[in-house]
Amino acid sequence: MKRVQLVKLAHARSGDKGDASNIGLIALRPEYYAILREKVTTEAVKKHFTGICNGAVERYELPNLHALNFILHGALGGGGTVSLRNDAQGKTMSTALLRMEIEIPDNIEV
Amino acid sequence: MKQKEQIRIASGQGYWGDLPQAPYWQASKGSIDYLVMDYLAEVTMSILQKQKSRDPKLGYAKDLLPVMEQVLPFIVEKNVRVITNGGGVNPQACRDAIFEIARRAGIKKLRIGVVYGDDIYGQIDDLLKRGHELRNLDTSAGLTTVRDRLQSANVYFGAFPIAEALEEGAQVVLTGRATDTGLTLAPMIHDFGWTENDFDRLAAGIVAGHILECGGQSTGGNFLKDWRSVPDLANIGFPIAEAQEDGTVYITKHKGTGGLVSVDTIKEQLLYEIGDPREYITPEVIADFTSIKLEQEGEDKVRVFDVKGRPPTNSYKVSAAYSDGYFAAGTLTYGWPDALEKAQAADRIMRRRLSDLGYRYDEFHTEYLGYNSCHGPLSPMPVEFNEVVLRVAVRGKDRDAVDAFGRQLVPLVLTGPPTVTGFGAGRPKPQEVVAYWPALISKAAVKPIVEVTELS
Known part of the structure; x- marks a missing residue:
């Protein structure tokens, strides 16, 4: 097994719905989708966003797009107009997720 | 009923404040049948409601007027029809302002449709009572918990009322709060x-509406x-x-323009x-987004097909806005050496001074641009900073306290850590x-x- 950062396996886009951040995670190659599905679990994402996401993490699968959609509740400091953050709408949460490291089999090329 | 084989629907604006030249580009750089423009964010209506209360002729997206001036010739000469939610809380006043522009341009015939009834701000007490x-x-x-601080309340209507206006020959359709996706549908x-x-x-x-609703974000922007x-x-x-009659939609852009339409740009926007x-x-x-199929059809052209849907719910979504205190935010830039350490010291000094003056806040937020304002605690520490921007912000119910915060920031330049600008x-x-x-x-309500x- 080897450790790789998600940025080598996926691209992403994020946005907001109130105080929840939505992050779409898209496999860079179709064959990476199964790995993302197995490794990027709600528990792993919740742990990765310690100190940022104060609520539950939901995950949805879109096999047709080789993508996962995450909803991080309580992750934007109150949301849109209430949040005091520079990134109140969580536009950069996408790449925050891509910082995450997962273990993948050695034979998978990245 | 007309049966066209294909119609070309162009997105001209993804939000109020989007690229001002985009609507004209869409109308002029190739042939289109419809120009759709989104102007309303979630709390835009409260701003428009305030404008309307000061002047009954206001309350719509004023930025729409210069855009309409530019695209009117295409409406009149090329049969382009415009659909926008820029009517805000006063689509009738918006219509009258566009008629006025048309008159000045010497246009004799123009039909404008308005869709309203979405603004339930005036009926709130009655609705609550019922x-x-x-x-x-x-x-x-x-909602009673914030009733006295309520500033706007609007129902999201969909595509059918807009289609009705088109059916009656409207060349321009102005709505209040309509779904972004409904404009395209x-x-x-x-x-x-x-x-x-x-x-x-x-x-x-x-x-298709979801792909179009954020403008350039599906054609290479923020990709x-x-x-x-x-x-x-x-x-x-x-x-x-x-769009084709069978529901197949090709997403593309005008020839000769920049940007990119690929399966990947569409995927990012779909999510x-x-x-x-x-x-x-x-x-x-x-709509079931797990049913969507995408295929690269050619250069800058993606086929979107096989989409599945099922019956809607019995409710409309309501978007309301209420006043919830005050906030202020400001920045100072600290230079090398020890830029982060100086910015952190300045933050501590400022907090101490405000606390000594007796001010309290619901939230006092500090972040360091160049270090952690994007990824917070996930940001690794660089070896050395050339400079760091201290950004501080407060929020609270007491306006005086928030004002006092503003008065404590700039004095740090001469009474805090060095090399600040x-x-x-x-x-x-x-x-x-x-x-x-x-x-x-409830939809019944x-x-x-x-x-x-008609222009008269």
């Missing part, structure tokens, strides 16, 4: 004769994968949906601001926090009203 609690979808609290309903039971087709139109490969963003072509992908709920249909914007002033209140209302008027 048992519509308008509970907050996030917190479950009833409406022409398909109108031109292809889709009915309220054509759930797969309606879902296909909604998906993360391989972003360097996107050509000529300076001349970005906004998305165009080429933007969605919840459960199996249930993308709109007034017309529940970037205070040119002066003292941060208190601004009202307008908080968002999402709710649902509100009715859209469609009114089509």
Whole structure:
């Protein structure tokens, strides 16, 4: 097994719905989708966003797009107009997720 | 009923404040049948409601007027029809202002439709009395808890009332709070004769609407994968949906424009601001985003097909806004050496001074641009900073306390850590926090009203 950062396996886009951040995670190659599905679990994402996401993490699968959609509740400091953050709408949460490291089999090329 | 084979629907604006030249580009750089423009964000209505209360002729997106001036010739000469939610809380006043522009341009014939009835701000007490609690979808609290601070309340109507206005010959349709996706779906309903039971087709139109609703964000803007490969963003072509009667939609852009339309740019946009992908709920249909198929059809052309939908819910979404105290935010820039350490010291000094003066806040937020304002605690510490921007912000119910915060920031330049600059914007002033209140209302409780008027 080897450790790789998600940025080598996926691209992403994020946005907001109130105080929840939505992050779409898209496999860079179709064959990476199964790995993302197995490794990027709600528990792993919740742990990765310690100190940022104060609520539950939901995950949805879109096999047709080789993508996962995450909803991080309580992750934007109150949301849109209430949040005091520079990134109140969580536009950069996408790449925050891509910082995450997962273990993948050695034979998978990245 | 007309049966066109294909219609070309062009997105001209993804939000109020989007690229001002985009609508003209869409109208002038190639042939289109419809120009759709989104102007309303979640709390825009409260700003417009305030403007209307000061002047009954205001309350719509004023930026729409210069755009209409530019595209009127295409409406009159090329049969382009414009659909926009820029009517805000006063689509009638918006219509009159556009008629005035048309008159000045010497235009004799113009039909404008308005869709209203979405603005329920004036009926709130009546609705509450009739048992519509308008509970907050996030917190479950009833609207009565913020009733005295309420600033706006609007129902999201969908595509069918807009299609009705098109049916009555409107060349321009101005709505109040309409769903972004409905603006794109409406022409398909109108031109292809889709009915309220054509759930797969309606879902296909909604998906097209979702791809178009953020303008250039589906044609290479904010594209993360391989972003360097996107050509000529300076001349970005906004998305165009080429819709077919069977629900197949080709997403493309005008020839010769910059940007990129690929399966990957479309994927990123499809995943933007969605919840459960199996249930993308709109007034017309529940679209299943896990059914969407994408195929690269040619250069800058993607086929979107096989979309599935099912019957909608019995509710409309309501977007309300209420006043929730004040906030202020400001920045100072600290230079090398020890830039971060100095910025952190300044933050401590400022907090101490405000605390000594007796001011308290609901929240006092500090971040360091260049270090952690994007990824917070996930940001690794660099070896050395050339400079760091201290950004501090407060929020609270007491306006004086928020004002005092602003008065404590700039004095740090001469009474705090050294080599600090970037205070040119002066003292941060208190601004009202307008908080968002999402709710649902029974479809039976509100009715859209469609009114089509000829220029006279």
